Amino acid sequence: MQFTHYTLADDHITILSESVIIAEDDSYLDVDTPLTESASSYARDLRGITRALWNGSMDFDQTFAMFQDNVRIGLTRAWYEGAKECGIQPSELSPEELTALRDVLYSEDTHIFGFLDYVELNSKESGGKFAPILSRVDLWANRYLDVVNRAKMMSCADRKMAWRLGPTEEHCVDCNRLNGKVKRASQWARYNIRPQSPQLSCHGFNCLCYFEPTDEPMSKGPLPRLSGG
Numbered sequence: 001m002q003f004t005h006y007t008l009a010d011d012h013i014t015i016l017s018e019s020v021i022i023a024e025d026d027s028y029l030d031v032d033t034p035l036t037e038s039a040s041s042y043a044r045d046l047r048g049i050t051r052a053l054w055n056g057s058m059d060f061d062q063t064f065a066m067f068q069d070n071v072r073i074g075l076t077r078a079w080y081e082g083a084k085e086c087g088i089q090p091s092e093l094s095p096e097e098l099t100a101l102r103d104v105l106y107s108e109d110t111h112i113f114g115f116l117d118y119v120e121l122n123s124k125e126s127g128g129k130f131a132p133i134l135s136r137v138d139l140w141a142n143r144y145l146d147v148v149n150r151a152k153m154m155s156c157a158d159r160k161m162a163w164r165l166g167p168t169e170e171h172c173v174d175c176n177r178l179n180g181k182v183k184r185a186s187q188w189a190r191y192n193i194r195p196q197s198p199q200l201s202c203h204g205f206n207c208l209c210y211f212e213p214t215d216e217p218m219s220k221g222p223l224p225r226l227s228g229g
Helices: 035-054 060-084 095-121 130-141 143-155 173-178 185-190
Strands: 013-016 020-023 160-164 182-184 210-213
Touching: 035 060, 035 095, 035 130, 035 143, 060 095, 060 143, 095 130, 095 143, 130 143, 143 185, 143 210, 160 185, 182 185
Parallel strands: none
Antiparallel strands: 013 020, 160 182, 160 210
16 A cells, blocks of 8 residues: 655645645645646545555554645645646735635544544444445545635636536536636635535535636626525
8 A cells, every 4th residue: 555645744844823734845745746646646645544544554643643644735735736727826825815725724624533533433343344434535535626626716816717527427417507607716706606516416526627717708697506505
């Protein structure tokens, strides 16, 4: 089993407000790595760490520390990737963007203990199956794309953003209705409509849709009302 263990003690990392992780060296977080590759790597690492707890390869404390480190740095990298698509470098993030990133990381932190406690209670030794746990891990992993899109909504501000369908075999009603819609990033944010949102009819489960900066004409009329809220 191989997975990446990021450590918050690394000399390249500065902790701000106890939660926000800012890389002093842009290359450390691999923001030039293709999005599909970095998102897949994040998912693979979380699965590997979780499986190690489930099968007894690591104890709870080891798993918690490693899972937390990967979530914090992985989602920070996701935010950087989204911002970079809008031409914003990590050192150029606004105070509002840093606060939003901190809030994302804090929210994830508050759910780690409960998730890993569930994994330990349903361990291999206890007769638990890994398949149901894997489904939950993938929900954690899908947050990567959600954070990328959130960063775009803030960093692109008044740039036009088009909703694009992700490479899934089926798409929910809301994602199909939003496909191709073009609005300013600030408008998407004002209506709180984004890919991977729990307000979508698919509730964001396995949603691979994304925002794409575009020069296409703005879509006329209001955005459709979401049906999953």
